[in-house]
Amino acid sequence: MRETSLKRVPVIGTLRVLLVEDSENDAMLLLRELRRGGYKPLSSQRVYTPEDMEEALRAADARDEPFQVVISDYYMPRFSAPDALRLLRELGYDVPFIVVSGKIGEDAAVETMKAGANDYLTKENMSRLCPAIERELREAEVRRERERAEKALGRSEDRFRRLVEQIPAVTYVQEPIDSDTPKAITYMSPQYEAMLGYPAETEMLDEEHWLRVLHPDDRERVLAEELRTDETGEPYRIEYRLIARGGRVVWVRDEATLVRDEEGNSLYWLGVQYDITEQKRTEEEFRKSEERFRATFEQAAVGIVQVGLDGEWLRFNDKFCDIVGYEREELGAVSVFELVSPEDFERDFDRGVKMLAGELSDYTEEKLIVGKGRRRVWINLTVSLVHDDSGEPRYFIAVAEEIGKRMQAEEERQRTQEQLRQSEERFKVLAQEVVEGIVLSENGRIIDANRSLTEMFGYDLGELVGKDAIVLTPPEHREMVRRRISDEDTRPYESMGLKRDGTVFPIEIRPRHLPYSGRRIRVTSVIDLTERKHQEEALRQSEALYRTVVEQAEENIFLVDAKSRRVLDANDALLRSLGYTDDELQEMTLYDIVAHDQKSIDLNIGRIMEEGHRSLGERQYRRKDGSLADVEVNVSAVPYNGERAMCVVAHDVTQRKRAERMLEEIREAERNRLARELHDSTLQDIVYALQEIQVMQVVSGDDRDPALEDTADALKRSVEGLRGAIFELRLKETLDRSLVSSLENLVDLNRRMARGRYELDLVVEDDFPARLPGKTGQELTRLVQEALTNVRRHAEARHVRVELGLDGGLAYVEVSDDGRGFDAEMAGPGIGRQSMRHRALELGGEFDLESAPDEGTRVRFSIPVSRLVKG
The missing domain is CATH 3.30.450.20 (PAS domain)
Structure with a gap:
């Protein structure tokens, strides 16, 4: 009944048991109990000495049938359970070891279990044997599975570590903010040392290391991004600079992700740092390249334009504006097609279509375009189509070189060729009349000569024709002359000539190769150097x-x-x-x-x-x-x-400079005299004449008489011009009184010249210096005069203000208006602006101009007060 009530556990395969038992009967009882427990068929071997046990274990390994469980008696004549367990473990076996014995003390049983036995049974309680074996086999399998998993994990970790250590980036693991060691680095790959020169352990052991190597200029924004991503858990992505060992600056791109468990709890930050120093250097070089391109574009000696695919202007440089005669603002309002000559329009349009279709990459031609005022301009034009990285067309770029002068030169060249042809016809006639001797030779033989040469050497022409030209050279110089002729050397040189009567005299030889009657001949002019010597x-x-x-x-x-x-x-x-x-x-x-x-x-x-x-x-x-x-x-x-x-x-010129100073004093006195005479005499006469004309207009009842109006306007302009001249003549005198007095006169003069078109105010703060050194006062006054002149000519203002004051340690002079203004960035550096800036710099101050369309203009000159009063 008991046997049939036992729970049978099916066993797949054979249970291999090693019995450490000196009693054969007890061994049979153990095997019977195992069969009763369902372990069939059964493979077993009994040993009872250390030597037999070791031999049995090795033999089973050799058969590739290792024992699955060891059951041992406690006491044997030459062996014991503790000895058997020790031997088993020393040989490296991790199989269940179960002690089955008679009655032993409780202390012995406990020691056996502490030594590593998996269970202890008494022979009187054999019913626990099979369940114990079943349990230990399961635990052994679990241990084996764990060992296999740990080995697999180790291999995986090893592969991951090799991968991490071989990628071209630094990998790191960082504790989250809510951990026991917030922000601590728990792993840093070896690439850290290659990138910055510091051992990776430095980052993990020294919590302050990262802050020390973080570039000071980037610290605030990097820490702010760290704080934000710590709070939100969002991915961390930022570029910043680190200071490597030795002071080298390294740009990195730092990307990290917060890893969470299944419940969403923060585990760690997994990050990668890429060295992007080269990328940044490339970006900087690209930026500089862009700047160089922009400078080249704007400063090129040829016209360059960029035109959109829709035919609208994208960009053009100043040189192109010069070629077509337009100002920048004017050209921007002119259609691209207005510059195309009517006879070229259809052909140019077809070329653009072909370029967009990929049938034509570029073209170059000399052509006429239409400039400002319908002026026709000859240019050499090269047009190409710019594509983006994907090959899509972006815009047209054209380079235009003005060739008007070259075309004129070509026409001149053609005229010259015609003249040359005619010149060949006249050559013989002219050659006979020149003073220099001229000899024509072909292959070293004289074919012709003029009268001057024959007279110079004492020959008749008939005696020379057909002879070697070397006969005109003394023997000691002939080798050098032959070498020059054979080398076709055309450089002038000096030699000696040999006359028919044997006289030797110095000559200069100037050879040339010229076409003559369809042949290439050597034309040599010979100059008698006797007189020159x-x-x-x-x-x-x-x-x-x-x-x-x-x-x-x-x-x-x-x-x-x-x-x-x-x-x-x-x-x-x-x-x-x-x-x-x-x-x-x-x-x-x-x-x-x-x-x-x-x-x-x-x-x-x-x-x-x-x-x-x-x-x-x-x-x-x-x-x-x-x-x-x-x-x-x-x-x-x-x-x-x-x-x-x-x-x-x-x-x-020391003495002259002294005289010049004296002369300047005389001139100043003369200027003051002229100013007085102009003011007291000439100006008054003109004003009186103007008043007379105005009276005539009133008396005649026709105040719109064009002749009287033109005369009155001319007199008014004369009055304004004289007053300006008187102001300039008296400038030094008025400045000797005070700068304010001079500016008051200047403002009053400009009010008159404005003729009521705008209001003009002068505001001088109480603490502004009243007197300035002579040159400083003159330059300041002229600077204000230039600004007011620009206002009167260009501003179309309603109100103008001249202000002098102090701002801290700086003195300033400011002229502002509410006129139409202009784009200060787009406007070129005009002569007036350059002049005012030059005056400001000469005084040691600064010049600033602010303006925008419809927002007026402000011109401001500032200078330290100490420098202003010292001059």
Whole structure:
């Protein structure tokens, strides 16, 4: 009944049991109990010594049938359960070990279980054997599965680590804000050290490390983004800079995602940092490339335009505006098609269609376009179609070069060719009349010569024709002449000529190859140098005389090489004036002497070489002691040892400057006298005449008489012009009283000239300096005058304000109006603006102009008060 009541557990396969039992009967009882428990068929082996147990275990392994369970008696003559368990574990087996024995003490049983036995049964309670084996087999299988899983996990982790450590980016794991160690880095891949030079462990062990390497300029926005994503859990994406070891700046793109468990709890941030330094460098180079393209576009010497696919302007440079004669604002309002000549319209349209269809990539042609005022302009035009990265067309780009002069040159060339043809016909006639000897040769044989050559060498023409041209050269020079002829060398050179009577004389030979009667011949002009040699000797003597004169002259005279700018020679007057020795001066260049910037010096040299002579006016030279000498300079381009040089004559103008100051005082007195006479006499006469005309208009009852109106307007303009001239003449005198007085006169003058078109106010703060140094006051007054002139001519204002005041440590002068204004960014730098800016910079101040369409204009000059009052 008991046997049939046991729960049978089906067993797949054979249960392999190792019995450590010295009693054969007890072993049979154990096997019977196993069969009763449902373990059939059964494979077992009994051992009872350590040697037998080890041999049995190894043999089972060799058969690839390892034991699944070990059942051991506790006490045996040469063996015990603890010994068997120890041996089993030492051999590396992890199978269930169950002790089945008679009565043993409780302490022994506990020790056995502590030693690693899986269960302990008494032989009197064998019914627990099968359930114990079933349980331990399941647990063993669980352990094996766990071991396999752990090995698989280890392999997976190893693959993941190799993957992470080989990708070209830094991978990191960071604790979330709500963990026990918020924001702690728990993993940092080795690429961190390759990217920044710091070991990856530094980031994990040093919590402050990341803040130290974070670029100071990026810290605030990076920390703000960290805080935001910590609060929202949104993905973290940002670009910022890190300071690598050694100070190198590294740009990174940091992307991290918050990993959560199934319940949505935050586990960790998994992030990747990419080194984008090269990308940033590329972006910066692209930005600079864009700037260079923009500069090239705007400053190109040819016209460049971009036109949309719809035919609308996208962009054009100033040079194109110059070519077609329009201002920028004007050209923007003109259709692209208005520039196309009517006869070219259909052909140009077809070309555009073909380019859009991919049938034509670009084209170039010389053509006429229509400029401003219907002016016809010759250009060389190249048109191409720009595509985007996907190949879609974006816009047309055209490059236009004005070739009007070239077309004229082509016409001139054609005329020249015709003239050349006619010239060939006249050549023989003319050749006979020139003073130079001319000989025509072909393959070294003389085919013709003019009368001058035959007379020069004492031959008749018939004697020379057909002879080798070398007969005109002495034997000692013939090799050199033959070499020049065979090399077709056409450079002029000197040689000796041999006359028919044997006389040798110096000659200069100038060969050329020219077409003549359909053939290519050598035309050689021969010049008798006998007289020139006599002149060269005379010149040598003249140069000696010149040096004597230069050395004894009181003016500062020196020679400068035009290419190297080095001083070649100088007279004693210059050495005395500047304090240098001759050896010191020989080591110096013009840049060392002239106390002006190199650009100015080079510009003057270019003009001198082009014009041959130039008066540079007053300049300053550096003396050896560091002081400056005022000189008036005249320079001429002269030949010097076969090269181009400059002869500089520098006149000391110290006495003249003193005289000029005296003359300026006289002129100032004369200006004041003229101003008084103009005001008291001429101006009053004109005003009286104007009043008389106005009376005539009233008396006649016809105040619209055109003749009287024109005369009255002319007189009014004369009054305004005279008042402006009187103001300029008295400017220094009024400034001697006060700047405010001068500006009041200026404002009053401009009110009159405005003729009521707008109101003009002058506001001067009480603390603005009343008196200024002479030059400062004059420049300030002229700056205001220029601004008011621009208002009167262009602003169309209703109200104008001139304001002088202090703003902290700055003094300012401001002219503002409520007129039509203009786009200050798009407008070019006009002469008036450049003049006002130049005056401001000369005074050591700043010039600012603000304007916008329909919002008026504000011109402001500011300067530190300390500099203003000191001048």
